[in-house]
Structure formats: C-alpha cells, structure tokens
Amino acid sequence: MKQKECTVSAVKALTENIYEMKLSDIGEACIVPGSFVNLTIPGLFLRRPISVCDVNGDELTIIFRVVGHGTEKLSAMEPGEKLPVLLELGNGYDLSKAGERPLLIGGGVGIPPLYYLAKKLHELGKEVTAVLGFNTASELFYTEEFQRYGKVIVTTVDGSAGVRGFVSDALPEGCSFFYACGPLPMEKALYKKLNIDGQFSLEERMGCGFGACMGCSFMTKLGSKRICREGPVFDREVLPWDE
Amino acid sequence: MGRMSTDLCGIRIDNPIIPASGTFGYGYEFAEWYDINLLGTFSFKGTTRQERFGNPTPRIAECASGMLNAVGLQNPGVDKVISEELPKLKQVFHKPVMANISGFSVDDYVYVSKLLDEQESVGWLEINISCPNVHGGGMSFGTTCEGAYEVIRAVKNECRKPVIAKLSPNVTDIVSIAEACEEAGADGISLINTLLGMRINLRTGKPLLANTTGGLSGPAVFPIAVRMVYQVSKAVHIPVIGMGGVSSAEDVIEMMMAGAAAVEVGAANLADPMACKKIIETLPSVMDRYGIENLSDIIGKA
Ligand SMILES: Cc1cc2nc3c(=O)[nH]c(=O)nc-3n(C[C@H](O)[C@H](O)[C@H](O)COP(=O)(O)OP(=O)(O)OC[C@H]3O[C@@H](n4cnc5c(N)ncnc54)[C@H](O)[C@@H]3O)c2cc1C
Numbered sequence: 001m002k003q004k005e006c007t008v009s010a011v012k013a014l015t016e017n018i019y020e021m022k023l024s025d026i027g028e029a030c031i032v033p034g035s036f037v038n039l040t041i042p043g044l045f046l047r048r049p050i051s052v053c054d055v056n057g058d059e060l061t062i063i064f065r066v067v068g069h070g071t072e073k074l075s076a077m078e079p080g081e082k083l084p085v086l087l088e089l090g091n092g093y094d095l096s097k098a099g100e101r102p103l104l105i106g107g108g109v110g111i112p113p114l115y116y117l118a119k120k121l122h123e124l125g126k127e128v129t130a131v132l133g134f135n136t137a138s139e140l141f142y143t144e145e146f147q148r149y150g151k152v153i154v155t156t157v158d159g160s161a162g163v164r165g166f167v168s169d170a171l172p173e174g175c176s177f178f179y180a181c182g183p184l185p186m187e188k189a190l191y192k193k194l195n196i197d198g199q200f201s202l203e204e205r206m207g208c209g210f211g212a213c214m215g216c217s218f219m220t221k222l223g224s225k226r227i228c229r230e231g232p233v234f235d236r237e238v239l240p241w242d243e
Numbered sequence: 244m245g246r247m248s249t250d251l252c253g254i255r256i257d258n259p260i261i262p263a264s265g266t267f268g269y270g271y272e273f274a275e276w277y278d279i280n281l282l283g284t285f286s287f288k289g290t291t292r293q294e295r296f297g298n299p300t301p302r303i304a305e306c307a308s309g310m311l312n313a314v315g316l317q318n319p320g321v322d323k324v325i326s327e328e329l330p331k332l333k334q335v336f337h338k339p340v341m342a343n344i345s346g347f348s349v350d351d352y353v354y355v356s357k358l359l360d361e362q363e364s365v366g367w368l369e370i371n372i373s374c375p376n377v378h379g380g381g382m383s384f385g386t387t388c389e390g391a392y393e394v395i396r397a398v399k400n401e402c403r404k405p406v407i408a409k410l411s412p413n414v415t416d417i418v419s420i421a422e423a424c425e426e427a428g429a430d431g432i433s434l435i436n437t438l439l440g441m442r443i444n445l446r447t448g449k450p451l452l453a454n455t456t457g458g459l460s461g462p463a464v465f466p467i468a469v470r471m472v473y474q475v476s477k478a479v480h481i482p483v484i485g486m487g488g489v490s491s492a493e494d495v496i497e498m499m500m501a502g503a504a505a506v507e508v509g510a511a512n513l514a515d516p517m518a519c520k521k522i523i524e525t526l527p528s529v530m531d532r533y534g535i536e537n538l539s540d541i542i543g544k545a
C-alpha cells in the first residue's frame with residue numbers, strides 16, 4: 001500500500017459514458033493485476049475505488065463508467081491536474097493458477113482489470129481467451145486491445161455485435177482456469193455454469209479501501225473477509241453462492 | 244515534557260491525538276502507513292462479548308463533507324481480541340491503548356470490561372453506551388440517565404483502570420447524561436458518537452444502507468460536536484475527550500478551546516490514512532500561529 005500524488009496525463013471517452021484515464025508519477029509501485037487504486041476526488045469526502053487496467057512504467061491506466069458525482073468529476077479532469085491516489089490495494093488475481101489456457105470473462109466495467117491480467121498472462125506464454133460482455137455495439141471498448149494478448153469473444157445482449165446474449169452463453173470449452181469480473185448476476189451465473197476452477201473479483205461500497213473500517217465485509221465459506229484487503233479477488237470455492 | 248503533552252485521566256500522553264474507535268481497526272493496519280507510536284494513543288474497534296459479523300452490506304454511504312456507516316460493531320469478540328489482536332498490536336505499538344467496549348446488557352459490559360481491564364497494554368476503558376439495550380426494549384443505554392448510570396456504575400465497581408463514558412449525541416439533553424456518568428464514577432467522558440442519519444438510492448428508491456439508517460460522522464458534524472463538548476465540559480469536573488469531524492490541527496485546537504482535554508479523530512483516517520500523522524506534525528506550527536505555548540493551556544478557554 002502506498003500513497004502518491006499522481007498527475008492526470010490523459011482523459012479520453014471510449015464510449016458515451018466510459019472513460020479511460022492515464023495517471024503518471026505513480027513512482028515505484030508493485031501493482032498486480034486485479035488490484036485497485038483509491039482516488040481522492042476534489043470536494044468529495046470518500047475516495048473512489050477503481051481497478052488497475054494497465055501499467056506502463058510510471059503510468060497507470062484506469063477505465064471507469066460515469067455513474068455519479070465522483071466519476072462525473074473524474075471524467076472532467078484535465079491533463080496536468082493532481083490526483084492523490086492510494087496504490088497497491090487488494091490482493092489481485094493469482095497468476096500461478098492459470099494453467100496453459102486461462103479464460104478471462106468480463107462484463108461492462110468489470111473488463112478493465114482483466115486487461116492487465118491478459119497482458120501478464122501473455123507474457124508468461126499462456127494461451128489467453130477473453131470473453132467480453134456488453135449491452136450493445138455502441139458500448140464496446142478495448143476489444144481490439146485485448147486481441148494483442150489472445151483470442152477475443154464479444155457478446156452483446158441485443159446481438160448488435162458478436163454473440164447475442166450474455167458471457168455465460170459464449171463460454172469456450174477446454175480452458176484450464178477462469179478469471180472473472182463483472183456485475184454480481186453475471187458472476188453468479190458463471191459460478192453455476194463453469195465446471196473449472198477460477199477466481200471472481202467482487203465489489204462493495206468502501207469506507208477506507210485499506211482494511212480499517214470493516215465497511216466492505218463479505219461472508220465467505222471461510223468466514224468474514226474484507227473485500228478491500230483479503231479481496232477483491234476470491235477463489236470460487238470460498239464463495240457462498242450454492243444456495 | 245513537550246508542548247503537546249497532556250494528562251488523560253492520570254496517564255500522560257505525548258499529544259492529545261487519538262484515532263477514534265472503528266476507524267483504526269486494532270492498530271496494526273495503520274502501522275503499514277506510519278509509525279503509530281507517534282500518536283497519543285488510539286481507541287481500538289468496539290469489542291463485544293461474542294464475535295459479531297455486523298450488519299449486511301452496503302454499510303457505507305457518502306454525504307456532503309462526511310459519511311454514514313452501519314458496520315454494526317463487527318469484531319472478533321473479546322477472547323480473540325485478547326489472544327490475537329493485542330499480541331499483534333504489541334509488536335507495533337508500545338504505549339497504553341484505549342479499549343473501546345460495547346454490550347447489549349449491563350452484564351455484557353462488565354464481562355468485557357473486566358477482561359480488558361486486566362490486560363497490561365490497556366490504559367483506559369472507553370465504554371460505548373450507544374448500543375441498544377436488548378433487555379430494556381432496544382433503547383440505547385446512552386439515551387437515558389438511568390441507563391448510562393447503571394452501565395458506568397457497574398463497570399466502575401469491577402475495574403481499576405480509568406473508565407471513560409462515550410456518549411451518543413442522539414439525545415435531547417446530553418449534559419444530564421454526562422452528569423449521570425460522572426455521578427456513576429466515570430473518570431472521563433468522550434463525545435460524540437455518530438448522529439443517526441439515512442440516505443436513499445435514487446435508482447431503486449430504497450434506503451441506500453442495508454440497515455436503512457447509519458451513523459453520520461466526518462466534517463459535517465464538527466460544529467455539533469464542538470457545541471456538545473463545550474456544554475458538557477462546562478458541566479462536569481472530569482476530563483472530556485472531544486471528537487466529531489476533526490480533520491486538521493486547527494480543528495484540534497478549536498475542540499480543546501471548547502473544553503476537550505484530548506481529541507479523537509475518526510472518519511478522517513478513512514479518507515486519508517495519514518490524517519493523524521499530518522495533524523500531529525502540523526500542530527506545533529499552528530500553535531505558534533495562534534500564540535499557544537502549551538496545548539494544555541487552552542483547554543476550555545472558550
Ligand atoms: C475494488 C473495486 C474496483 C472497481 N473498479 C472499477 C472500474 O475499474 N471501473 C469502474 O467504472 N468502476 C469500478 N468500480 C466501481 C466504482 O468504484 C464506482 O462506480 C464509483 O465509486 C462510483 O462513484 P460515483 O461518485 O460516481 O458514484 P456515487 O453513487 O455518487 O458514489 C457515492 C458513494 O458510493 C460509492 N459507490 C457507488 N457505486 C459503487 C460501486 N459500484 N462499487 C463501489 N462503490 C460504489 C462511491 O465510491 C461513493 O463512496 C470498482 C469498485 C470496487 C469496489
């Protein structure tokens with residue numbers, strides 16, 4: 001965990017309400033795929049947790065959807081503005097479990113953390129497949145970027161691009177391990193449908209993001225865990241989703 | 244002795260800055276951010292007789308200049324606090340710590356207090372009387388003079404360490420409750436706990452917190468806290484610890500002028516893990532700016 005005063009180096013709209021932001025001056029940080037950062041947005045009391053989408057040297061990329069005050073203000077920030085950030089939060093995905101043919105499954109703004117994961121798995125020589133789910137063609141982002149690191153399957157709910165339906169309707173066979181991030185209903189559907197081992201990234205409203213307030217507790221099969229600290233990534237075996 | 248040092252119920256502390264219960268865990272999380280020995284002390288997470296998972300999530304909501312929480316006293320229970328948390332804390336913190344205690348019956352409070360009173364690392368017992376009294380119909384002990392008196396008296400009878408009564412602001416007359424605690428033998432008073440609040444999710448039209456209501460804290464409550472600390476410290480003859488919205492060295496000075504002998508800092512630690520360190524480091528220069536030689540000189544100046 002580290003505190004840094006980063007500089008906004010670029011903000012770009014990827015779709016109507018999804019933005020990509022680059023932050024420079026992150027310094028020497030040890031950032032793993034699936035971890036998150038917590039941003040202080042001027043004028044707002046609590047920080048905003050956002051997943052790490054990519055790291056290039058001293059520069060961090062995040063992708064976020066505008067859903068409220070904080071993300072709205074964030075999207076309006078200009079290059080050169082300072083942004084206090086807590087880095088290296090959360091556990092991240094376990095790359096050692098990937099096997100040879102890892103499957104990455106993301107929905108909406110659950111997709112960004114999988115990008116840095118795909119890059120790292122590709123570096124390890126793994127045969128990556130990514131299933132990326134969207135509502136409709138106009139909401140697609142990063143599908144071409146993902147192709148640098150593996151095979152990409154796109155789904156849209158209305159069928160306007162790729163496979164019609166949900167990510168759970170387009171799961172390939174023969175994968176060794178899965179890594180998922182997306183809305184809870186999507187994750188629960190995958191939990192039921194997939195018969196390989198894997199990991200899910202969860203989210204919760206956070207007070208601190210670094211383990212101090214017990215705001216983000218989640219009851220797993222191994223007892224109570226903090227999503228910000230022992231999570232956000234959990235092995236499927238520990239999730240209480242059997243009903 | 245430094246310019247910031249102060250006496251808290253018979254124990255000298257290097258400075259009056261004390262992270263508030265529930266915002267500092269059992270301390271060691273913050274030891275990753277800075278050397279927590281520079282604090283006066285800190286109040287650890289509200290501890291109960293049995294382990295508690297707390298309320299369903301969402302437990303946290305934001306508002307202008309503050310936050311709501313409905314954590315619901317999640318803690319591992321007093322036995323585990325003694326066998327696991329305190330030994331871990333000992334590795335990183337070498338000063339007496341303030342034990343924050345909660346209960347749902349007088350018996351609970353006494354049971355937990357007695358066990359923590361015996362711990363060498365515990366300096367003070369801060370009794371959070373804002374919890375509902377399950378045997379008394381769910382009304383909080385801290386909302387009636389009788390309930391407050393009963394809990395503090397019972398704990399005082401069984402414990403040797405200084406007992407600090409932590410008051411809820413959700414009452415009509417906080418002064419009379421503070422007086423009841425003093426009469427029951429409290430060695431100090433701390434206030435304020437959170438103010439009951441609520442937010443609604445506009446998308447669902449339903450309460451945002453799973454618990455429906457939650458406790459408001461942060462800068463939004465500061466003027467209320469200053470007012471209550473002022474009123475209570477004028478009325479009682481025991482030290483008062485002021486808290487509620489403190490987030491800067493200036494706030495600390497204001498709280499002490501209102502009558503606080505020491506100051507707790509809560510929500511500010513969540514927004515910025517370095518908050519207390521920054522306050523302690525900037526205090527001397529802010530004291531200089533206002534011509535304050537020793538912090539203890541300004542207590543109750545207002
Ligand atoms: C570990 C983690 C990683 C995340 N990664 C991403 C990401 O990569 N891209 C992305 O677009 N979003 C991500 N989110 C969700 C993102 O944090 C929220 O969308 C954002 O906080 C909303 O802020 P706001 O001020 O716009 O909304 P408001 O509704 O105005 O926010 C009010 C409060 O609620 C909190 N909040 C609201 N929605 C959420 C939510 N879904 N999850 C957690 N807190 C919420 C805010 O942080 C704030 O404290 C992530 C959440 C978590 C917990």
Ligand SMILES: Cc1cc2nc3c(=O)[nH]c(=O)nc-3n(C[C@H](O)[C@H](O)[C@H](O)COP(=O)(O)O)c2cc1C
Binds near residue numbers: 265312436437459462
């Ligand atoms: C997340 C959170 C958890 C809290 N838990 C406790 C607790 O367990 N026991 C207690 O006495 N007070 C608890 N409090 C109240 C604080 O100790 C403090 O009284 C209150 O937040 C006002 O101070 P602040 O405005 O600086 O936060 C909690 C507050 C927050 C924000």
Ligand code: FES
Binds near residue numbers: 206
């Ligand atoms: S958000 Fe504070 S403990 Fe997780």
